Amino acid sequence: MKAIKILAGLLALVAVLWAAYRFVIRPWHLAWGATPAEISAVQPGDEYVPDPATDVRTRVITIHATPAQIWPWLLQIGADKGGLYSYTTLETLINCPQVNADRIHHEWQDLQLGDLVKMCPQEPGPPPFHVVAIQPERVLILGQPPLTAADKATGHAWMSTWALILEPVDAGTTRLIFRTRDAVHAGWMDIIEPGVFIMERGMLRGIRARAGQ
Numbered sequence: 001m002k003a004i005k006i007l008a009g010l011l012a013l014v015a016v017l018w019a020a021y022r023f024v025i026r027p028w029h030l031a032w033g034a035t036p037a038e039i040s041a042v043q044p045g046d047e048y049v050p051d052p053a054t055d056v057r058t059r060v061i062t063i064h065a066t067p068a069q070i071w072p073w074l075l076q077i078g079a080d081k082g083g084l085y086s087y088t089t090l091e092t093l094i095n096c097p098q099v100n101a102d103r104i105h106h107e108w109q110d111l112q113l114g115d116l117v118k119m120c121p122q123e124p125g126p127p128p129f130h131v132v133a134i135q136p137e138r139v140l141i142l143g144q145p146p147l148t149a150a151d152k153a154t155g156h157a158w159m160s161t162w163a164l165i166l167e168p169v170d171a172g173t174t175r176l177i178f179r180t181r182d183a184v185h186a187g188w189m190d191i192i193e194p195g196v197f198i199m200e201r202g203m204l205r206g207i208r209a210r211a212g213q
Contacts, residue, residue: 029197033060033204038177045141045163048132049156049181054189057180059197061204065212067137067166067174073211074140074164076101076108079118079125085206086199096120100206117142129162140164156183174212178204 031039039058063070076082083100084091091098098121111131119126129142143158151159165177178200182189189196 026193029059029194029201030055030057031059032197032201033062034058034177035060038175043163043177043179044135044139044165045133045161045179046181048141048143048158048161049183052181052183053185054182057178057200059178059200059204061176061178061208062169063174063176063208063212064172065174066172067168070166070174070176070207070211071137072104072109073207074166075111076105077117078108079121081105081108081118084119084199084203085210086202090195090199090202096125102210111140129160132158132161138166151184154184159183176204176207 038060043058073082073085077084079096079098081101082105083098085100088098088100096119111134113131113134115131116128117131118128127144127147129144131140132143133139133141140163142162142164144160146152146154146156146159160182161180163177163179163181165179167175167177169175180200
């Protein structure tokens with residue numbers, strides 16, 4: 001009987017924790033830093049995954065810098081270039097070690113349509129993104145194309161997109177909007193979702209620390 005009570009208590013605790021994550025923590029981190037207007041707005045890049053299969057992530061940070069000051073840091077994003085500006089310790093733990101640049105590298109500033117932006121410096125690792133669209137000092141859109149036969153069978157041109165959008169607030173302040181959309185839902189993504197939030201928030205904070213305050 002005592003064992004049954006303990007089990008029931010543990011199950012109740014799990015249910016409470018799951019509900020707290022699902023209905024409180026998850027909505028907060030999906031829209032970390034974003035205003036209701038930014039969440040509901042149609043943002044550049046939405047057209048590449050018009051019908052997402054999962055909840056759209058819109059994470060935003062205020063940077064006390066101009067778009068012109070932030071833009072060079074976005075151009076050199078990539079595990080084989082300026083890094084992802086996130087937590088190198090965690091990246092090393094998942095076998096994606098990289099170095100985050102602390103200055104602008106002119107040799108990495110000529111980003112072009114179709115260029116690869118690597119998530120990991122070596123294999124195996126997450127597939128790289130492709131540059132889908134560039135509006136200088138305004139928008140950088142990255143996309144992952146279908147890789148497997150199952151992905152290709154869906155008919156989607158892009159399986160996932162990252163949109164990095166610079167929205168000026170005033171002469172010296174910019175909102176960096178980071179929106180992610182996924183064309184298919186993979187169950188394993190639900191498991192790693194909290195970790196993805198930690199790394200993506202780290203990236204936004206890393207860009208702010210380098211480009212402004």
